[in-house]
Amino acid sequence: KDTPIIVVTARAERDDIVAALAYGASGYLNKPVKPDTLLRYARDALGLP
Template identity: 50%
Template sequence: MSVILIDDEPQLAKFLSHYLRFEGFDVRVAGCRAEIVAEIRKPPIPDLVLLDVMLPDADGFDILLRIRSHPALKDVPVIMLTAKATRESVLKGLAAGADGYITKPVETDVLLQAVRTVMGLQ
């Protein structure tokens, strides 16, 4: 199962990618707009996107809307990652098509359960 992890915090991205690889997932990481575009265009199409809401040169909600409007990506599950899980932020993400929301600091057991749930791996 292929996952694209989009997060600009190198230590967190490294930790989560190692954890998910240990759990059997194939993980690609992107931290800025150029990397996001490159990874999303690169085959294979991901089975899941983990998307940080706040990126230095991109808005996570905008990226989510672009994913949802792309014919090849529109059905790929997206879980939003955020340090600021306000009610408004969660509602905005869900309204834009997010399949889940995880707050930082990320608890690995919560992440793994969310990933398995949205990917239908229960």
């Protein structure tokens, strides 16, 4: 079973985002992260409405 991974980091370079997604991350968020944005990404990664 796959475990969704959402990367939360201060790094916002395009190469970092591409690498994280290439390694299988479900999402990539730059700090500071708004709670509603994190919740939306988590719901999407888990397949929840």
